[in-house]
Amino acid sequence: MSSFNDALENAERAEDGVATESGLTLDDNRMASLVFGQYDQNLARIERRLNVSLNANGNQVVIKGQAEAVGHARRVLQILWARARSGHPATMGDVDGAIQECALQGNLFPKESPQPRSTFEQISTRKKGLVRARTAAQDLYLRELKRFELVFAAGPAGTGKTWLAVGHAVSLLEQGVVERLILSRPAVEAGERLGFLPGDMREKVDPYLRPIYDALQEFMDPRMVERGMQTGMIEVAPLAFMRGRTLSNACVLLDEAQNATSMQMKMFLTRLGEGSRMIVTGDPTQTDLPPGQRSGLGEAVELLKGVEGVGIVTFEDADVVRHDLVRRIVGAYEAAARREREKVVPRSNIDKDWSP
Known part of the structure; x- marks a missing residue:
């Protein structure tokens, strides 16, 4: 029937x-x-x-x-x-x-x-079972993650960049493709001064890495996450701790990469070792770097576009899959940014024959 x-x-x-x-x-x-x-x-x-x-x-x-x-x-x-x-x-x-x-x-x-x-591609979660990509950009993202050793995902908040990246990383670990997960973010405050944070190193960096913990628990039992962190199978660390390391047989995720400087981004990308995968996610419109300092994410995407073995996925405001209001908020900010860009008229466009 x-x-x-x-x-x-x-x-x-x-x-x-x-x-x-x-x-x-x-x-x-x-x-x-x-x-x-x-x-x-x-x-x-x-x-x-x-x-x-x-x-x-x-x-x-x-x-x-x-x-x-x-x-x-x-x-x-x-x-x-x-x-x-x-x-x-x-x-x-x-x-x-x-x-x-x-x-x-x-x-x-x-x-x-x-x-x-x-x-559309699918991904398995602990809480919701099999979840299908909701947008064409998410579908492309999952396909690129399977094809390439290094994938960049840039776009507004709420498009599933980090969530899907963590899910893919966990699936690689469970399938035995990699031996460990290394999850990282730049420890940059979002326009605030948190001051001195008490506790040991993990307690100090936890506030910056909480979104990654939340995503991990969508795909793994919390007890498995804790056990993995104790054994070193799962490592969550600030970007600054990556220097000098060679990351082999691992899936390495750099989240909030728009807050990495050019030097930090170069340092991170050159950590890639044998049998490893790298995923770099970020929203270029929400950079918390000091004024005048260029984001390493935008620079890396420009430099590595077309390089063999590198996948690049760009999300738009239409790909936001959070609350519908988030989509409208992102759209409003994008429209305002476009209006600002249109106000800047290149001097070459001014009619030179005009006279008062």
Whole structure:
């Protein structure tokens, strides 16, 4: 039996750009509630993002709008339905990911196939099981991590750069591809002065490395994380501690790399040893370095672009997978930055023949 039974109230197939209406009936009321979300919040999200109207009644939903948008919405519901059948409720982030996925794939789903077949990469987590990339950029990121020994990921907060990198690093450790994980960040305060921090070295650097700990515990049991750190299988250290080392048979992650100076970045990249992988992540727009000091992340991306064995992935504000408000906040800051850049008019563009 088909997962979706078409109940077309307007049977004519309209051309793109022409308003149309399509009805879908899900064959399981409980699954329908997982697809629609609590108080139909998933349907409301699809309405806002795709500019369509979705009216749910029990296990039925009627989609109204432009033909292309209606088709897009149907494919999104198919992806959410497939997720519900696997026993997972669809979150707001899953809705955004399904919309991105459909935009990438277009009309690749054959009409005779009731279940969508996603080409997006997947990663396994301890808490949520198998998780699929939610955006085309995340999918590319996971593919590049598998292909290259050194991968740079640059883009705004909330795009999953660190989370996916930690997940990939843990999978390499579990598969025996590497023998240890080395996770690092520059110990730079985000516009604040923390002053003297009490405790031993680990307690002093923990505040800077907390996001990496949080991501680790998404993929590993906390007891395994603690045991790994005691045995040296997992090492979390500030960037300054990398100097003079050769890191072999390890997966090395540098997070918040926009706060690394040019010299620090060169030092870090040259630590790569035999059988190792390196992942460098950061948001170039959130640099906490002193004014006038160039970020090593941007410089490294420019210099190593096109170098064999190096993968570079750039995330945009549309790839933000946190709260929808985060996407709008990032978009507002990006728009403001563009306006500022447009205000700067090169002197060569001024009409030299103009006279008062």
